[in-house]
Amino acid sequence: MSDKIRPQHLTRKAMLYVRQSSAYQVSHNLESQKLQYAMQDRLHQLGWNEIEVIDEDLGRSAAGTQTRTGFDRMVAEVCLGHVGAVAAREVSRFARNSREWQQLVEVCRIVDTVLVDQETVYAPRQSNDRLLLGLKGSLNEYELDLLRHRSLEARREKAKRGELVVAAPVGYCKTEDQRLEKDPDLRVQDAIRSVFRQFGAIGSVRQTLLWFLEHGLQLPACTPRGEIQWKRPRYGTVYRILTNPIYGGAYAYGKTECKINYEGGEQRKHDRRKPRDEWLALIPNAHDGYVPWDEFERIQRAINGNLRLAGHAGAPKNGEALLAGLLRCRRCASKLTLHYTGNRHDALRYSCQRGWLDKGQPRCIAFGGTRADAAIAEAVLQVVQPAAIEAAMVAREEETLKQDEVLAALQRDLQAARYTAQRAQKQYDAG
Template sequence: MSEKIKPHHLGRKAVLYVRQSSAHQVAHNQESRKLQYAMKKRLELLGFHEIEIIDEDLGRSAAGVVKRSGFERMVADVCLAKVGAVAAREVSRFARNSREWQQLVEVCRVVDTLLIDLDTVYSPRQGNDRLLLGLKGSLNEYELDLLRQRSWEARLQKARRGELVVVAPVGYLKTEDQRLEKDADRRVQEAIGLVFRKVLQVGSVRQTLLWFLEQGLELPVRERNGATGWRRPSYGTVYRILTNPVYGGAYAYGKTETTLRYEGSQPRKGSRRKPRDKWLALIPESHEGYISWEKFEQIQQMISQNLRGGGRSGAVRRGAGLLGGVLRCRRCGHKLLIHYAGRGHDLLRYSCRRGWLDNGEPRCIAFGGTPVDEAIGREVIRVVQPGAVEAAVSASQEEERKQDEVLEALKRDLEAARYAASRGWKQYDSSDPENRLVTGELERRWNQTLQRVDELEARIAEHLGRRDPTPAPRSEEFADLAADLEAVWNAPKVDVRLKKRIVRTLIHEVFADLDSSAGEIILTIHWKGGVHTELRLPRRRRGQASHHTSKEIVAAVALLVRTCCDDVIAGVLNRNGLRTGRGNRWTRERVVSLRSWNKIPRHCPEKGKAQGWMNLTESAHFLGISPKTLRLAVDRGDIEGEHPLNDGPWIFARRALETDAAVKLVERARGRSRTPAKPIDGQENLEFSST
């Protein structure tokens, strides 16, 4: 027994600390663990009777980056002077960082606790032992750093050659020779390929996610056990697929770096993404990708431009402003903000307020946005008009392909569901029917797979029912599109996001300024390709209306005044859901104002009667037939009649009711003799007996 061991040491308990650094060592290095437990016999030989083994930290590193509850409990018992000696096979098992190691040595010195390893008994109160323990602690830390450095350098060299594959992302499998190859599951391949095709169509990650959620499609994910699962997509799932260079056929390593921070006294690991020029390795065309590297770079550029700030235009929004993100102030260089006003938020205005919002600087310029958007739209139409036919055919084909993509994805899901149902049936059929504990669970799983099959079949039938049965138009059918392109652009049902993407495809930026003396808005269009165009638009004066009632409403009112007064016309317009240019409901006064502005005469019953204008009831009475008969004749084209609004009156001219066709219609109507049904004597009824 060592002379350093005193009776008061033996009077306390001894603690044997057992630790291995990783779960792999715990599972495979079992001899090392047995040798550590064998240290208990050495403590018994040294005279300790009460020995406690602390092995809570098996599988945890002593480098100081993870919490070790066993080590903390051991130090706490030492501080309470309950421990006479702490032992480990090697002192490096206690700690491999100076902070925890010096803490243990200092605590043992204060309370006079010994440290014991396989070879020596150390007394921290002796200067030579304390010096030796300090050297061993430094050597243990240096040894760990050296091992890390060697393994890390070997890892980096392997990564620079593109031969280090840690984890294969979903859609790929890692081969034995450290390569990536596509997953053989065609459903996985088509789902990932659909993500890249869709983002090129809609232009942003979020719109891609919303499309998948709208269609109810799932995306593959990598489970914890390495298997491929299917889940409802999230933004993170779609973003990781679109930004991972692996799917572009490139090998990439060193995209992130580990960070260490302390929360109180506890270390916490984190990670952050590094810029591309700081990556350790990026080797394009190292394996088969889901898209080409050029397409992948195009997608990264598009995602980067969707971020606001830094001279970027930002993603396309739903607002009506056509130039959001591309309109810049010529005076201060800030981008103009969009402001919507009015009851329906349909009054558009561009204003330079960024300097005022950020730094309190004076406001620069502001002007109405509707005439500016209309002018830019005309310039865009002028540029793209020569290719209108080709663009229309491509759009039609693209719409048909979109429907096919959803249908193909649903069919792949159905094929996978049928396979799962068949597999569930085989498991259920091969089980022992008397063992209900097993067969009951297998039956439940089989029923779930069958329900999934029924659900997908119903969704496919619903999707096929929504498809337009008319064939896709041909190039010949678009012969007159170039002349009607402006009408198509200004159609109210055209998605404004589509028009914004067209604008951003053709225009780099638009600089705006005001000429106060001339009362004009000066626009300088910077087209992609280096061409510049300057437009000068008259600035709207205060009180000048920026919204006008549509021409269709004006034409309808011009017809309705033939038979209706202003009060009736207002009611008809409201009943059809029509509004004024400012989005208000119609009243008699507003109808009068519309007529006066467009020089439409008011309704005069005497004048209308002299000119021969009649409504449906009056026309039917004039002919001596029912209104329904007259309506059917108009539908067949026998008699001319005008119907300006769907939910409104018909208007007939007397000359249209005095034609030969009208005379023949009256003769046919009067020649039909219809006898009403009468009860017959003795006819049985359907009354039931009450007895």
């Protein structure tokens, strides 16, 4: 028995802290669990009869970013003076950050509780042991930072080479050699291609979504288990398909970053999408895409052009005005604002009020838009009149193709439903 263990320590219970950092370690590193639980024998040899094992923190890191109920309960018991010794196979099991480690050491010093590992007994009331515990806590924290840094650097270098495939989006499958291949399900492939075809014909993410909703078509989505599930499309689903470089055949990594803020004393994570020039890796033609890379880039320019920002006309909106978002004030270079007036809101008027709204300056210009739109419409018709018949034929062919595409999609859905029903029937008959 160590001379640091006194009778007042043995009259109180000992607490054995068992922890592993991840669920994978809990499932696969079984030998480590056995060695930690075996510390009960060492405590018995040191003279303790009452031993409480705390293992509810299995699968949780000690880096300080996760709540560890077991550790908190152990510290609370020590504060109450009910514990004569806290034990772990290695002291790094207790904490990997200085704040929690120093808290545990200080509490043990105040209530005279010893710390026990597989090699030594530490008495925090002794200055030499307290110094040694402080050094070990700092080394544990440094070791964790070093391992994290090495792992992150290896991950970044692998990503720069285009060899790091974390997960495959819908429409792709990840192979064993870390490559992306198209989903063998032709129904999934046709649905992804339909999104790009409709955007190419319509030119708006929202209108593409409305086209799918109007015809009752579904889009595939990946479940947490990696299975394909067909759902009613949403705007975010269509937008992600159209803006993900993977569908253009490019490998991309580092598109977002996570920032941690503290609100109300609780940790909050916020994801931010980074500009393309800040991405860690972007490698075109890395795999087979659903659209060529040039076409994907054109789609990105079209989506950005739909934003009603400076330098962009913006996507067309409801209303009769032809020049909405296209006219600018000669005096302040701001876009003219469009207003509809009258009993039926059919009289349109263009005006510039940015100087007045932002700086209190006089209004720049305002005029009725009916005559201006009529003049523009007449000029446009004069230009397109020679090709009017050809344009009508092209529009008719496009409408026919859209109807054929809807019919083909519905037929694929019907075929998939029949296959599922036949499979369920065979399973029922076999059971």
